Ligand SMILES: Nc1ncnc2c1ncn2[C@@H]1O[C@H](COP(=O)(O)OP(=O)(O)OP(=O)(O)O)[C@@H](O)[C@H]1O
């Protein structure tokens with residue numbers, strides 16, 4: 001009974017972080033039709049910035065806020081300076097489809113290499129802002145701590161805010177129109193280039209939050225070649241695909257579903273099967289329901 | 303306010319789609335542009351709204367140079383374009399599609415008044431305001447596309463084949479609505495059409511394009527009476 005409950009709780013927490021990464025990927029996909037592999041690098045860079053803030057000001061919350069702002073700024077710069085130029089240069093032919101993807105892979109490598117140069121082998125870690133010791137009910141310690149509660153709540157909050165922006169504001173309407181039909185959006189007067197950059201910025205902030213929340217939930221360690229951040233990208237991507245790539249709600253549900261499945265495999269079967277399960281799940285979704293399990297018509301809009 | 307196009311030339315790579323054409327459309331007039339497939343009609347409209355770049359010449363509306371400018375700028379100067387095919391975004395609701403056209407307008411009361419006028423003309427849209435545009439029929443989509451363009455409060459309306467894929471009865475109805483709405487709003491209209499006769503009937507003047515050149519340009523009454531135009535474009 002407790003084993004089952006704990007598995008669910010572990011799944012929800014790790015799933016919530018995959019959801020945040022998935023949100024970031026979906027935001028960029030929705031605003032520019034690019035699968036942004038650099039997102040992991042951007043998240044890592046933002047988390048390092050957050051780490052520096054903690055070292056200087058000793059506040060996790062301030063660090064989270066600054067990391068998100070920095071993440072947004074970095075993403076906006078990448079889009080405005082790099083991606084926009086790329087789209088103009090490689091606008092036609094077979095290269096137009098591949099160039100952006102290769103470019104984001106290149107950026108991922110570049111960011112990590114630069115971070116390696118700057119921070120080198122210096123050890124860095126982020127301690128949890130609140131206790132990571134599980135709650136206890138009638139003598140049993142649950143795999144759910146104040147920190148995990150905080151993570152889940154933050155993710156739900158961010159999803160809510162982003163959904164509200166997208167569905168109920170003028171900026172959100174411009175973002176959706178630019179993603180679905182840039183030409184019609186321009187004819188309607190939307191300054192599509194700027195709006196796309198804004199989409200990248202929102203994604204950058206979400207990715208930064210994923211990095212800042214994930215790090216203290218793991219062993220806290222940060223490094224330029226962090227395996228945790230690579231996994232975050234892979235699992236976030238799988239979650240986004242499960243959610244249908246288009247929908248913010250889908251991304252969150254996809255992340256939670258992936259988190260739960262992986263937790264059950266980890267605890268009930270074997271840790272060595274976790275990876276395989278994630279990829280098998282990805283392939284099954286792509287083959288059986290390429291539009292995503294959760295990519296329903298209504299879900300697509302939200 | 304006059305639309306003045308002078309020596310306009312537009313190339314698509316090696317293909318010359320518009321070849322040195324000049325014409326004027328006076329304020330408040332509805333000009334029909336007719337011609338066979340590939341004559342350059344769509345290219346002409348896309349150039350006037352800033353979507354396609356011209357190779358040479360000039361075009362001005364109300365003192366605004368139209369060539370070498372961006373559509374998002376031109377729409378703020380009163381140029382609204384309903385592009386070929388159903389120019390709506392199926393993933394958005396009907397209301398959102400309309401609202402999109404007025405996003406940049408500061409005065410939302412004014413935009414709301416425009417919306418009411420559009421919904422009075424196309425009552426079928428009113429019943430479907432909160433539904434996704436992909437459930438609309440072809441005719442309703444065309445109404446929505448026109449509605450979206452009008453929401454931008456244009457003074458010059460560019461319409462590319464609003465009759466595309468519509469049943470004949472509906473074509474007549476849409477054309478009547480276009481005429482009524484644009485007269486009411488005092489708009490100048492350039493209407494590109496395959497459906498030459500229906501277009502000329504509601505137009506003040508007509509321009510016949512043939513392989514990127516102007517084959518004839520006259521009042522619509524004269525064009526309909528012109529035996530060569532009748533034989534080549536009106537089919538009798
Ligand atoms: N993007 C493009 N690239 C290359 N050639 C083009 C492009 N768009 C149009 N053309 C060519 O330019 C010429 C004019 O095309 P345009 O679409 O303006 O014709 P149209 O009069 O609108 O035809 P239709 O009645 O079929 O819509 C055609 O020869 C067409 O093949």
Ligand SMILES: [Mg+2]
Nearest residue numbers: 343344345386
């Ligand atoms: Mg055409």
